[in-house]
Amino acid sequence: MNILFCDNPFDNKPTVETDYEVEFISAKQNGFTTQLFSYESLTKDKDAEYATRRIKHSNTLQKIIYRGWMLKPNQYTLLYNTLLTKNFQLINSPTEYQNCHYLPDSYKFISAYTPKTTWLTVENAQVNYDEVFKNIAIFGNSPLIVKDFVKSQKHYWDTACFIPSATEKNNVISVVQKFVALQNTDLNEGLVFREFIELNDLTTHSKSGMPLKQEYRLFFLNKQLLNCYNYWEEGEYSTDEHPPLDLFMGIAKNIESNFFSMDIAKTNQGKWVVIELGDGQVAGLPDKGDPLEFYELIRQHC
Numbered sequence: 195m196n197i198l199f200c201d202n203p204f205d206n207k208p209t210v211e212t213d214y215e216v217e218f219i220s221a222k223q224n225g226f227t228t229q230l231f232s233y234e235s236l237t238k239d240k241d242a243e244y245a246t247r248r249i250k251h252s253n254t255l256q257k258i259i260y261r262g263w264m265l266k267p268n269q270y271t272l273l274y275n276t277l278l279t280k281n282f283q284l285i286n287s288p289t290e291y292q293n294c295h296y297l298p299d300s301y302k303f304i305s306a307y308t309p310k311t312t313w314l315t316v317e318n319a320q321v322n323y324d325e326v327f328k329n330i331a332i333f334g335n336s337p338l339i340v341k342d343f344v345k346s347q348k349h350y351w352d353t354a355c356f357i358p359s360a361t362e363k364n365n366v367i368s369v370v371q372k373f374v375a376l377q378n379t380d381l382n383e384g385l386v387f388r389e390f391i392e393l394n395d396l397t398t399h400s401k402s403g404m405p406l407k408q409e410y411r412l413f414f415l416n417k418q419l420l421n422c423y424n425y426w427e428e429g430e431y432s433t434d435e436h437p438p439l440d441l442f443m444g445i446a447k448n449i450e451s452n453f454f455s456m457d458i459a460k461t462n463q464g465k466w467v468v469i470e471l472g473d474g475q476v477a478g479l480p481d482k483g484d485p486l487e488f489y490e491l492i493r494q495h496c
């Protein structure tokens with residue numbers, strides 16, 4: 195089995211991107227073959243041939259797992275197809291990648307277990323607010339959170355993420371405007387609005403002041419749970435309390451992806467919910483997660 199990492203764009207020699215060095219070493223120590231490609235050549239120059247020039251053609255079809263920065267679905271597709279010409283097949287097809295990368299694509303798999311969600315596409319950062327208000331009318335005057343198809347601006351919680359009431363139009367516009375401005379050219383596809391639910395408190399983020407909640411990140415490989423990690427590095431997680439993993443393993447069975455993350459949380463009513471899914475190849479290992487153990491688990495489940 196192969197693991198694909200981004201190379202270090204500041205080094206002429208083929209070395210791994212520094213942020214993934216520990217994962218790269220951990221993968222090697224677990225017996226994986228590591229491969230490198232240029233993220234910059236793929237995403238900026240759109241030159242997948244050049245980006246993958248160091249990967250030699252394989253005589254037999256081999257599976258490969260990417261671990262690195264997020265890719266837009268069209269970039270992932272380009273990488274997927276180019277690797278296939280060299281006889282390497284990424285663990286998720288482009289459709290499987292998008293299933294967990296874009297919340298609107300994930301929603302069908304998790305709708306019974308996640309806050310009510312609605313979305314609209316946005317072109318050239320031009321938000322049609324009539325469409326927004328039509329879209330969010332289903333929430334009445336509930337509080338909401340806004341994000342794009344992939345990411346939020348959670349560290350700007352009060353100004354660009356949390357909307358106290360869906361009916362306070364000026365406030366909705368101000369939060370959405372700030373969110374769109376912060377996303378800038380990185381806005382992924384459009385806007386997603388979600389009903390805000392009170393999650394169990396953990397602490398507040400020491401730098402941004404964002405409220406940190408009782409959240410966990412699960413990884414699933416080939417429909418099997420790899421591990422459950424505390425999501426936040428800060429805050430005291432009770433060691434007596436464990437999330438109901440059977441519930442989430444059941445949900446995972448129907449998710450059309452071979453490798454994904456599932457972020458879960460406990461509400462202040464004691465209910466457990468899914469916050470979002472992510473493709474396992476671009477989901478970060480939480481800070482307290484042990485990379486050596488992570489790759490050992492991947493090895494055992496692939």
Ligand SMILES: Nc1ncnc2c1ncn2[C@@H]1O[C@H](COP(=O)(O)OP(=O)(O)O)[C@@H](O)[C@H]1O
Binds near residue numbers: 390406
């Ligand atoms: N519907 C919601 N209700 C309450 N809190 C939420 C809701 N959705 C997200 N959050 C909180 O906001 C944080 C960021 O949201 P998330 O969807 O995970 O965005 P990102 O993709 O940027 O991580 C979550 O970790 C969670 O604490």
Ligand SMILES: [Mg+2]
Binds near residue numbers: 457470
């Ligand atoms: Mg998140």
